[in-house]
Amino acid sequence: MKVKNKFDILAIGDSTIDLFAQLPERTLTLKKGKKEYLLIPLGKKIPLDFERKIFAAGNASNFAIAVSKLGLKCAIYTTLGKDIFGKEMEKVLKSYGVNTDLVVFQEEQGINVVLSFKGERTILTYHPTFKYSLPDLSLANWVYYTSLGKEHEFFHQELPKAVSISQVKLVFNPGSYQIREGLTALKPILEVCELLILNKEEAQTLVGEKAIKDLLFELKQIGPKMVVITDGKNGSFATDGFKYYYLKALNLKPSDTTGAGDAFSAGLVSALVYGLDLKEALVWGTVEAGSVISRVGSHSGTLTKSALLERIKIYKDLIPQEI
Numbered sequence: 001m002k003v004k005n006k007f008d009i010l011a012i013g014d015s016t017i018d019l020f021a022q023l024p025e026r027t028l029t030l031k032k033g034k035k036e037y038l039l040i041p042l043g044k045k046i047p048l049d050f051e052r053k054i055f056a057a058g059n060a061s062n063f064a065i066a067v068s069k070l071g072l073k074c075a076i077y078t079t080l081g082k083d084i085f086g087k088e089m090e091k092v093l094k095s096y097g098v099n100t101d102l103v104v105f106q107e108e109q110g111i112n113v114v115l116s117f118k119g120e121r122t123i124l125t126y127h128p129t130f131k132y133s134l135p136d137l138s139l140a141n142w143v144y145y146t147s148l149g150k151e152h153e154f155f156h157q158e159l160p161k162a163v164s165i166s167q168v169k170l171v172f173n174p175g176s177y178q179i180r181e182g183l184t185a186l187k188p189i190l191e192v193c194e195l196l197i198l199n200k201e202e203a204q205t206l207v208g209e210k211a212i213k214d215l216l217f218e219l220k221q222i223g224p225k226m227v228v229i230t231d232g233k234n235g236s237f238a239t240d241g242f243k244y245y246y247l248k249a250l251n252l253k254p255s256d257t258t259g260a261g262d263a264f265s266a267g268l269v270s271a272l273v274y275g276l277d278l279k280e281a282l283v284w285g286t287v288e289a290g291s292v293i294s295r296v297g298s299h300s301g302t303l304t305k306s307a308l309l310e311r312i313k314i315y316k317d318l319i320p321q322e323i
Contacts, residue, residue: 008072010140013060015078016110022049023117056092059146066266068097071305075099077135081109119254138166147175169194191223200231245320247282254293263292279320
């Protein structure tokens with residue numbers, strides 16, 4: 001692939017088709033400890049309030065679409081199916097300005113079945129086994145590495161080497177398969193990270209159940225220059241190794257929380273690429289995520305840069321606090 005100018009960001013990760021199923025309000029739930037479970041009768045036909053297909057979803061595509069709308073030049077390395085759905089997903093990515101020259105077409109396609117209920121979602125996910133290869137990182141100034149499926153383990157050795165050679169700034173937002181591999185397996189990547197983004201549960205899976213500030217400290221000690229931990233409606237927490245910050249979440253009633261984390265990452269990383277500091281970046285991420293949860297679909301509510309800046313003006317009290 002030949003390019004005259006570097007991309008601002010190269011996103012690496014799987015893409016999916018999201019099939020949304022809105023469960024009726026009368027659906028029963030069961031609370032057990034801190035968790036709540038859907039009670040869906042086995043062997044019954046349940047009428048849905050609506051269904052919707054969202055093409056070019058998944059962590060990498062959601063991120064790439066959002067940063068492209070925010071005005072950055074973004075390419076994506078992802079795998080799509082060799083069928084009409086894969087072609088449609090490529091078309092959607094291109095429509096948002098995402099460069100798809102690195103897209104690989106293989107036999108199967110990842111699919112998420114999103115059960116939406118009262119603004120929350122439960123996702124049934126299928127990750128096919130793909131044949132991955134490491135793209136040329138020197139094509140971009142920043143690399144956003146996120147969720148991949150099985151058979152990606154060679155990235156743990158190859159990616160750190162490539163980051164060191166190309167001198168790109170690496171953002172790591174691990175997916176479920178990567179988190180399951182544990183801290184030892186992920187350490188080579190964490191050691192070369194500019195920024196690590198993960199949620200509280202993922203952070204605790206890696207370093208144990210500790211207070212947020214301790215989680216930030218322990219993860220920062222491994223190597224990332226910055227660490228950000230999200231905690232849903234409780235807000236986000238971050239450190240640059242010198243100071244620790246907390247930013248509340250927006251008090252909004254969500255229509256759908258799918259893609260909120262990807263939107264947060266997109267706003268956060270875009271701010272850093274534009275040269276803003278970590279405190280300002282937390283605000284960008286929070287406002288971008290708030291916009292996405294106001295709409296159904298993982299990238300339906302993504303904002304342009306001008307729209308994001310206008311919305312930030314509305315939330316004058318959205319200021320990160322030192323902790």
